[in-house]
Amino acid sequence: MPEVTLTIDGRTVTAPEGTTILKAAEAIGIHIPTICYHEACTANAICRMCVVEVEKQRLLQPACVVQVREGMVVHTRSERVERSRRTILEMLDSAVDLSDAPEIQAQMAEYNVNHNRFPGAERRTPPVIDDNPMYVRDYAKCILCWRCVQVCAEDAQYTFALSFDGRGFRTQIGTFFDLPMPETTCVFCGQCVGVCPTGALKPRREWLLEQGKTPDEILQMSRTARRKSRRAQR
C-alpha cells in the first residue's frame, strides 16, 4: 500500500493511503473525540464531534471518514474545532438525558460544557418502552447515533427491525408502525443493546435492578410471565 505523509497538529505522520484522519492521528497518540463512531459499524459522519480543520478546506472535516492525503495539514484543536465540539455537546446535553453516557460526560467535562447553555430548550422526552422480556428502550436517552439501526441491518444482523420515526429534531428510532418489538422481525440478538453508547437500550434485568427490584423479584416476575404465556398458548 503506498504511503502518504501529512501533518497533524504540527507533527509529521506517515500513513497508508486510505487511512482516515482519525486513525492516522490515533497512531501518533493524538486523540480525536467521537460519539457516533464504532469500530464495528459503518462510519456515517453523523455526530461531527470528530471534525478537524484541514488547511485549504472551507469547512471542517469529519476525521472518521476523511482519508489522509499527501501534504495535508490538519489541526485537531483549533478555535473553530473547539467551538463546534463544545456547541454540539451543549446542544446534545440540552436535548437528551446523558446521565447514562459516561463517555459523553467525560467529553463534556473536557470541553467545559455549560449544562444550562440553552435555557428553555425543548428536550426529547418520550416514555420508556418496555415491550419485551429482553431489553427496554428509553429514547429520552437516545442520541441518534444510528448504531442500533446499522447493526440491526447490514452492519451485522440483517434483521431490519428498526428504522426512524419523524425527521429533524423530532427523529426517533422506531419499528414498523411502532409495533411492540416481539411483533417485529427482531430476533433479540442483543447487538443493538451492545453498541448503544447512552443506555437508551438496556438489558431488561439491568433496568429492573436499577428500578429497585431484587434479583429474586425479577426471577419471580419472569416465572409469572412464562406461566401466563404458556396458559395463553393452551
Place this chain on the structure above:
Amino acid sequence: MSVETQESVDLTPLRPVLTRLAPQGRSGLLPTLLEAQTHYGYIPPAVAAEIARSLGVPLADVHGMIEFYALLYNEPVGRTVLRVCTDPACALRGGERVLHAACALAGVEEGGTSADGAITVERSPCLGHCNSGVSVNVSFGRPVRNITFAHVTPETVGDLVDGRGRTTADFWSEDYVGGDLCILTPLCGRGRRTKLFEYEAVGGMQALRKVLSSMTPQQVIETMRRSELLGRGGAAFPTWAKWEGAAKAPGQPKYFVINADESEPGTFKDRVLLEGDPCRVLEGAIIGAYAIGAGRIYIYIRGEYPLAIERVEAALQELREAGYLGERILGSDFSIDVEVRSGAGAYICGEETALFESIEGKRGFPRVKPPFPTTHGLFGKPTAINNVETLAQTPYIINQGPDAFLRLGTADSAGPKLLCVSGDVVRPGLYEIGFGVTLRHLIENLAGGVVGGKLQALLIGGAAGTFATPAQLDTPITFQGLRAAGLTLGSGAIMVFNDKRDLRDILRRLARFFAHESCGKCYPCQLGTQRQYEILDRLAEGQPLPGDVIRLQDVGWTMTDASLCGLGQTAASAVLSAMKHWPDLFTNGSARHA
C-alpha cells in the same frame, strides 16, 4: 403479521399499482406509496405491509419512508388537506391570516383534523408561488387530487375545500415573466404549456438534432466548457465538469438526473420553466444524457408542483411520439427515455445525494461526499445531475455557440440568469437578465420599485441566502460581484422587504423552515436548526434572553462549519448576515417595526 389481521383494508385498488411498480423493487417505493395514498388517503399498516412484501423492502424501512416525507401519512387525515404557505413571501401577503382562517373554518389547531374528518390544516413550507401568494396546496377527493392554488385570502380559503365553490381559474397563478432578455423564457408565463410543435416552430429541438447528427459526446462537453456555464441550482458548479466526470467514469449504466425539487423559499423559476416550456428543459437533458452516455434520465419534481408534473408528463408523451425519446432516437445510435419521479414533501431531497436516496426508495438522507455523483451517483453508478434552469440554457449554447452565450454575461458569469423577485415590489415575478446588471436595476426598473414604504432589506438566495442592505443596491449581479459584497446568488431568489416589516419575524420563519426541513442525520443541523428556531422565536416575540446573540453565533457557526450537507451549512446564513447588518435587531427591547 398481526397488523394485517387488525383491520380489514380492501387491497384491490393496490393490486394494479403493485403490478406496475413492484418490478422496480425498492426504487419503486416512493411512487408506490404516493399512488397508494391517492386511493386510501393515507397508508394503512396493511397496505404498507403489502407494499413491503411486494417490493422486497423491510417493513421498518417502509414505515421510515412514510415518516420522512411530509406529504405521506401513516394515519387518516381529512378528506381535504389544506397546506398553507407561511414562509416569507406569502407571509408578507397575509399567509398567517389565511392559516388562521383555515384553522377557524375547520375548528382545529394547525396540524389538526376537523372532528367530522373533512378538513386537515397544515402550515406548509414555501410552495414556489412567491409572486402570487398566498398559496395553498390542497389534496382532496378520492382518488386524491392535488392542486396548488395562488392568490388565496382568508375570505376565499374555504372555497378550496373539496374544490367546490369556485373554479380553479380564480386561483390560478398568473406568473409574471419579464426582464432584459428572452432566451430562456420566450414561451413561459403564458398561462399554459407550450406544446412541442410550438417549441419546434421557434427552433426548438434543433440543438438535439445538431448534436446527434454532427457532434461527438466529447465535442458537446467541450462546447459546454467553452460556454463557462455554471450550475443554476445554487452551488454554481461548472456544468461541463459534471458531464465530463460522468462521461469518463468507469461503470455502466450511467444516469442523467434533472433536479426539479425546487424548494428554496422564494424560488419558483424551475416551476415556471417546467409549466411553461418543458420541452426546452428536456431537450437540454437529452443532450446531457448523450454527452455522458446515459441510458436513462430521471426528472425528480417537487411533490407540491402537481401542475409541473402533469405538464412534463404531457411533454414527454409528445417527445416520444415525435421520436425524440425511445430507441435510436432521430435515426442515431442513441437510445434514451425519461422517467418522472415525484417528491413527497422534503426540501432536503433537492440535495443531490439525498435526491438519489429518494429515487432509490430510502429516506432522503444526504450521503457523505466524496465519493461524488459523477462516479458514485444514482444506484451507485456514474451520474450527472443538473438543475432545471441549467439545462434550459443548453439548447441555446449548442445552437448559437459558446461565444454568443459568453457575450450575454460578464467575464466571470456567463449567460442569462433567471431571478425570482418576490415581496414588497410593484411587480413580483420571474426576470431574465444578463449577468452584470445591478440589484438596483432589477428592483427599481424591472420589478417597478418597492411598495409600502422604503427599502429595508433584500434577502438574496432564499432561506439559505444572505441579507443585503439598501447601500448594496449598486452591486452587480455576478457570481464574483455578489461574493465580493459578502452576498451569494444561490438559487436566484430575491425577496424584498420594505421598512415597515419586522425582520425578526422573517428570521423566525426562515428558522422554522430549516427546523422543519432538517433531515436529522448530522447533529449540528438536527439540533442546531431547532435551537436556532427557539431563540429566534422568542426574539420575534420581543423576549430574547441575555446571551442569545452569542448563542445564535455559536449555533450558527457550528452548523455552518460542521454540518454534513448544504442544508445545515447554510441554515444560519441569513441569520448571521442579519446580525452583521443590524446588530440592534438582536438585542432586548429594540422593537423597531413591531
